[in-house]
Amino acid sequence: MIYDIEYETMPREALEAIQIRRLQTTLQRVYTSVPFYRNKFQEANITPSDIKTLADLQRLPFTTKQDLRDNYPFNMFAVPMDTVVRIHASSGTTGKPTVVGYTARDVATWSTLMARALTAGGAGRGDIVHNAYGYGIFTGGLGVHYGAERLGASVIPVSGGNTKRQVVIMRDFKPTIITSTPSYALHLAEAAEEMGVGPESLSFKFGIFGAEPWSEQMRREIERKLDIKAMDIYGLSEVMGPGVAIECHEARNGLHIFEDHFIPEIVDPNTLEPLPYGETGELVFTSLTKEAFPVIRYRTRDITCLNPEPCICGRSHIRMHRVTGRSDDMLIIRGVNVFPSQIESVLMEIEEVEPHYQLVVDRHDNLDVLSVKVEVSERGFSDEVRGLQKLERRISKNIKELLGVSAEVKLVEPKTIQRSEGKAVRVVDNRQI
Ligand code: DLL
DSSP: TTHHHHHHHHHHHHHHHOOOOOOHHHHHHHHOOHHHHHHHHHHHTTGGGOOOGGGGGGGGGOOOHHHHHHHHTTTSSSGGGGEEEEEEESSSSSSOOOOEEHHHHHHHHHHHHHHHHHTTTTOOTTTTEOOOOOOOOHHHHHHHHHHHHHOOOOOEEOOOOOOOHHHHHHHHHHSSSSEEEEHHHHHHHHHHHHOOOGGGGOOOOOEEESOOOOOHHHHHHHHHHTTEEEEEEETTTTTTEEEEEOTTTTTTEEEEOOOOTTEEEOOOOOOOOOHHHOOEEEEEEEEESSSSSOSSSEEEEEEEEEOOOOTTTTOOOEEEEOEEESSOOOOEEEEEEEHHHHHHHHHHTTEEEEEEEEEEEEEEEEEEEEEEEEEEEEHHHHSSSHHHOOOOOOOHHHHHHSSSEEEEEEEOOTSSSSSSSSOOOOOOEEOOO
């Protein structure tokens, strides 16, 4: 099934005609309404009317996460606040998260694109969607929710956590579609097994998983444990939220990017030169229909490649390979985006510790576990054990409050964290995904 047959199967030429028209409208919008973009364009000596073809897009400057932070909270908005009906923010950042806004029309567009995505992932009217993405300032919960309602499915807004209750709901309400991060899906499957609720007592047909990297092996494990077909869904708050791209359940070979709303490019993350189809590099997006928060050549930092080959499902939209990594050091811990520098800034506020630390990420029972090893200063070290435990708890609480992730803090003796001659090894990621 294809939700929006006209747009999703549109021949290339017609699609590109729509893209250039929408791109020009977007450029006019940001040029007149967002000082940041106007200044950037002026520095590059470009006005929106210079962009006449899609190839001209490459003349425009890039936008980075730092640019969004510099314009915190609302200076990137292209509409007056009284037309903004929703605000989300990127998960888990200190002081300055990246804040995104939506007009009523943006929410409607997002819902439609999510309805498209859920359809591509196997859902339809009459399905019951167990939506275990977190509800709140994270875009996952509400994004999927609105899309499922738009589709005419029934949504269970179960959100993340309270796993045992989720298993009871899964058994009793008989949901047919599950949406969550892939790691939480596995955790749920195992919790169900422990409670004696095997796949034969469940009714899931399809699962639509994303918000963090996962592998083909993980897909097979989830499929086996829940007896479903699992699809990969991609998105990011800055570009919209979930529903920027999704695998179709027919081919499950690359994620279709909804190109009538977003133009993807792949660039070399070091030189920023555009790369041809098939080559792996950093994914860059320009939005074509967003009103409140348009983005021009936004550097996602996600590493992937594009495949323009036609797909057996009939959709004409280009496919991106699953995301294989990042061109920065961002970690995703239980769906929360965390930069090591943010943990560092929490540690630096604490007098009794040294700026020598290491983050260790493991996966236990399919849930990410973050430990922070940090050296106590000589002065702090002479403290008694109880004092040290108290300090660990205090640091852990600060990390939770500022970043939204739980971390087990381990204080270690001065000078025990290995020094490096080059870049310090700040992160040890033991997750096998
Ligand atoms: O994670 C939006 C989302 C919600 C996508 C639910 C899919 C499902 P952010 O919190 O802004 O938004 O995080 C965006 O998460 O740049 C990627 O690094 C990563 N990411 C998202 N989807 C995938 C995926 C949401 N399918 C960041 N595979 C992105 C790998 C993903 N990484």
